Amino acid sequence: MLRTRFAPSPTGDLHVGGARSALFCWALARGAGADGRMLLRIEDTDQKRSSAAAGLGFLEDLAWLGIDWDEGPESGSSGGGETGPYFQSERLDLYATCMQSLTDAGHAYLAFETPEELTAARAAARAAKVPYKYDRAALDLDPATVQAWLDEGRPHVIRFKVPDDAPVVVHDAVLGEVTVEPGELEDFVIRKADGWPTYHFAVVVDDHAMGVTHVVRGQEHLANTPKHVLLQEALGYERPVYAHVSLIFNPDGSKMSKRDKDKALRSAVRERSIESPPAVCGIDDGQWATWLGDKAVQLPAESAAALANALQVELPEINVADFREGGYLPEVVLNYLALLGWSPGNDIEQFDTAFFIEHFGLDRIVKSPAKFDRAKLKAFNLDAIQAMSPGTWLERLRAFAQVHEPTFLDAMTPEQFAVFAEANRERSKTLRDPFDSGRFFVLPDHAITWADSKPVRKALCKGEPSGYDLLAAVIEPLRAVETWSTGSIESCVEAFAQANCDGNLGKIAQPLRVAVSGGPVSPPIFDTLDILGSDAVLARIERCLANPIASAPT
RNA sequence: GACCCCAUCGUCUAGUCAGGUCAGGACGCCAGGUUUUCAUCCUGGAAACAGGGGUUCGAAUCCCCUUGGGGUCGCCA
Incomplete structure (x- = not known):
C-alpha cells in the first residue's frame, strides 16, 4: 500500500508551488494503481488565521487540474475515507491523547514563558550575536511550582524534549542523506497555549494515524524534518519516505510568492507617486496607507485587480486560478508543472496525464530550484491549441467565454462566434487571447x-x-x-x-x-x-x- | 549570523549514481523565408559544464575548498 497526502492550510487559492507538490503526490499514488491512495488533509490548527471554510478555494483549483483524492474533504466525486476527519481542527482529541502519552513518558514538558519574554530573549541573543536556542529553563521547575502555576491558570505551552545525544539523519528520496548534529535543535513547542497542537505535532500524529507512507512536500520543510523524525521515534511510529522538492522561483530569482501581486502594484504606485487610492479600488485612505507601508499586507483580490487595471499594470500569475483566468489549458499547466522539477529522462517534454503517471517517480525529481518560465508555458499552450480539432477549440473557447467573457456571447450569434473562434484558432496562445485582441x-x-x-x-x-x-x-x-x-x-x-x-x-x-x-x-x-x-x-x-x-x- | 540544501546554454533540462561520442532537447533570442495586420508556420544560427585544487591514462560526472543562490531558525503552516 502506498499512501500520499497533500496537506495545505486553508489560506486561499492554490499556489503553483503547492500545486506541484499536490501533483507529485497524486502521480505517485496513481502510479501505484489499486495500491495507491491520495489523501487531502486540511491543516487548520491556527485559530487566528483559519476561519471556517473561507480558504478552501484550492479544492476548485485541484479539480480544475484534474487532481482528485481518495480520502479527504468531500468535493465533487473526491473525498470520504476511513481515517478522517480530514480537518485537523476536528482531531483535537487524538492530539490530546498522543500528547499525554508523550508527557507521561517524559518526552515533553510544560513551559510558562510568555511570547513577550521569548521575543525579548531572541532579540537579546541577536544583539549579542549568539545563536538563540530555548534555554530549557522550564525543565528545572520543581513539580510543586508547576502545579501551583497550573492551579492559578497560568498560560503554558508544551515543549518536546529533544534528545541531544545523537545526530539526526534523514534519508530523503530526492536529496539523499541529510544530517543534523546533536544540539542543533531546540526544544520546540508542540502544543500552544490555546491547547491546540503546533504543525510539527499534528503533522506527525496525522501522517501516522492516516497511514501515510510517502511525504512529498516543498523544500521549505526540509529543516523541519529532523523534528518530525524525532517525534516519530518518541511516539514509536514508523518513518514515512520523505521527498523534498525544490522551490519554484520568479524569473528574477526571487521566490514566487502570494505577495508578488501587491509588490508589483506597490512599485507602480510609488513610481508614479500616486497619493491616494483610485476610486475603483473601493478602499479608503487609511487602508491605502497601511497597504503602502507594510509589505506583509495584501489588498483584497478584487481591489488589486481593479487597481492593476486602472494603472495598466500586468499582475504576475502565481496562483492556479490566475492561469485558469489567463486562458491556459489545465492539461498544459499540469504538463508544465510536472516538467518543472521532474523529467522523464529523455527528450520528451510534452505529454499527457497518463504518460506522466506511468513514468513519474521520486528518483527523477530534480534537486535544484527552478524558475517559472511563462514564455515556455505559453508555447506549450499554443501547441496544445493547435493540436485541437476546430470543434474542440470552439467548445472550449465558448466554455471559457461563458465564465470569463460573457459579453462576447451576448454580442454575437452562435454563427458569428463560430467564425470568431475559427478565425482566432491558429493565432491564439491562450483561450484569453481572442477576447483581449478582439475587444473591438x-x-x-x-x-x-x-x-x-x-x-x-x-x-x-x-x-x-x-x-x-x-x-x-x-x-x-x-x-x-x-x-x-x-x-x-x-x-x-x-x-x-x-x-x-x-x-x-x-x-x-x-x-x-x-x-x-x-x-x-x-x-x-x-x-x-x-x-x-x-x-x-x-x-x-x-x-x-x-x-x-x-x-x-x- | 548559525544550521541545512543546491550549482550544465538567458530559462527548464538530458547526461552524474555504475568517469571515456565535437555536452543532446525544448522555450526564448538572432538571421533569413512564407503571410492582407498581429500571431502562426518553415529554414538556419549563436548560446552552458561557476572558479580553484586534487584522484585518474582520462573528470560535466568522484573528493576538497572558494564563490554564488536558496531554505530554516514563530505558541504560522
Missing part, C-alpha cells in the same frame, strides 16, 4: 477611436491614393454586397483591389482593418468584417472617414 468586436460602433500611432497613420494617411481615399471608394462596393459572408466579402474586396490597388490586397486590407477595429491588429480581414456584420462595418468606415486622425479631437 463587442464595442459599440461609436466607441471605436483612431489614436495617432505609427501603424495607424501608415494605414490611413500614407500612399497615393491614401488609406482614407481607398476607404471612401470601397464603401459603395461593400454596401452592394448582397449576402454578407466571408466569401462574398472576399470576392468584393478582391475585385476592388484588382481595380484600385494594382491587385495588391494589402493596400485596402490594412485601412479596412484599422477603420473597423481602431488598430492595426485583428483576425484575417474577411473574417473580421464577416463577424462584425455589414451595418457595423459601414458605420465604422464612415466614422473613421469623418474623424481623420490629424484633426481628431483628443
Whole structure:
C-alpha cells in the first residue's frame, strides 16, 4: 500500500508551488494503481488565521487540474475515507491523547514563558550575536511550582524534549542523506497555549494515524524534518519516505510568492507617486496607507485587480486560478508543472496525464530550484491549441467565454462566434487571447477611436491614393454586397483591389482593418468584417472617414 | 549570523549514481523565408559544464575548498 497526502492550510487559492507538490503526490499514488491512495488533509490548527471554510478555494483549483483524492474533504466525486476527519481542527482529541502519552513518558514538558519574554530573549541573543536556542529553563521547575502555576491558570505551552545525544539523519528520496548534529535543535513547542497542537505535532500524529507512507512536500520543510523524525521515534511510529522538492522561483530569482501581486502594484504606485487610492479600488485612505507601508499586507483580490487595471499594470500569475483566468489549458499547466522539477529522462517534454503517471517517480525529481518560465508555458499552450480539432477549440473557447467573457456571447450569434473562434484558432496562445485582441468586436460602433500611432497613420494617411481615399471608394462596393459572408466579402474586396490597388490586397486590407477595429491588429480581414456584420462595418468606415486622425479631437 | 540544501546554454533540462561520442532537447533570442495586420508556420544560427585544487591514462560526472543562490531558525503552516 502506498499512501500520499497533500496537506495545505486553508489560506486561499492554490499556489503553483503547492500545486506541484499536490501533483507529485497524486502521480505517485496513481502510479501505484489499486495500491495507491491520495489523501487531502486540511491543516487548520491556527485559530487566528483559519476561519471556517473561507480558504478552501484550492479544492476548485485541484479539480480544475484534474487532481482528485481518495480520502479527504468531500468535493465533487473526491473525498470520504476511513481515517478522517480530514480537518485537523476536528482531531483535537487524538492530539490530546498522543500528547499525554508523550508527557507521561517524559518526552515533553510544560513551559510558562510568555511570547513577550521569548521575543525579548531572541532579540537579546541577536544583539549579542549568539545563536538563540530555548534555554530549557522550564525543565528545572520543581513539580510543586508547576502545579501551583497550573492551579492559578497560568498560560503554558508544551515543549518536546529533544534528545541531544545523537545526530539526526534523514534519508530523503530526492536529496539523499541529510544530517543534523546533536544540539542543533531546540526544544520546540508542540502544543500552544490555546491547547491546540503546533504543525510539527499534528503533522506527525496525522501522517501516522492516516497511514501515510510517502511525504512529498516543498523544500521549505526540509529543516523541519529532523523534528518530525524525532517525534516519530518518541511516539514509536514508523518513518514515512520523505521527498523534498525544490522551490519554484520568479524569473528574477526571487521566490514566487502570494505577495508578488501587491509588490508589483506597490512599485507602480510609488513610481508614479500616486497619493491616494483610485476610486475603483473601493478602499479608503487609511487602508491605502497601511497597504503602502507594510509589505506583509495584501489588498483584497478584487481591489488589486481593479487597481492593476486602472494603472495598466500586468499582475504576475502565481496562483492556479490566475492561469485558469489567463486562458491556459489545465492539461498544459499540469504538463508544465510536472516538467518543472521532474523529467522523464529523455527528450520528451510534452505529454499527457497518463504518460506522466506511468513514468513519474521520486528518483527523477530534480534537486535544484527552478524558475517559472511563462514564455515556455505559453508555447506549450499554443501547441496544445493547435493540436485541437476546430470543434474542440470552439467548445472550449465558448466554455471559457461563458465564465470569463460573457459579453462576447451576448454580442454575437452562435454563427458569428463560430467564425470568431475559427478565425482566432491558429493565432491564439491562450483561450484569453481572442477576447483581449478582439475587444473591438463587442464595442459599440461609436466607441471605436483612431489614436495617432505609427501603424495607424501608415494605414490611413500614407500612399497615393491614401488609406482614407481607398476607404471612401470601397464603401459603395461593400454596401452592394448582397449576402454578407466571408466569401462574398472576399470576392468584393478582391475585385476592388484588382481595380484600385494594382491587385495588391494589402493596400485596402490594412485601412479596412484599422477603420473597423481602431488598430492595426485583428483576425484575417474577411473574417473580421464577416463577424462584425455589414451595418457595423459601414458605420465604422464612415466614422473613421469623418474623424481623420490629424484633426481628431483628443 | 548559525544550521541545512543546491550549482550544465538567458530559462527548464538530458547526461552524474555504475568517469571515456565535437555536452543532446525544448522555450526564448538572432538571421533569413512564407503571410492582407498581429500571431502562426518553415529554414538556419549563436548560446552552458561557476572558479580553484586534487584522484585518474582520462573528470560535466568522484573528493576538497572558494564563490554564488536558496531554505530554516514563530505558541504560522
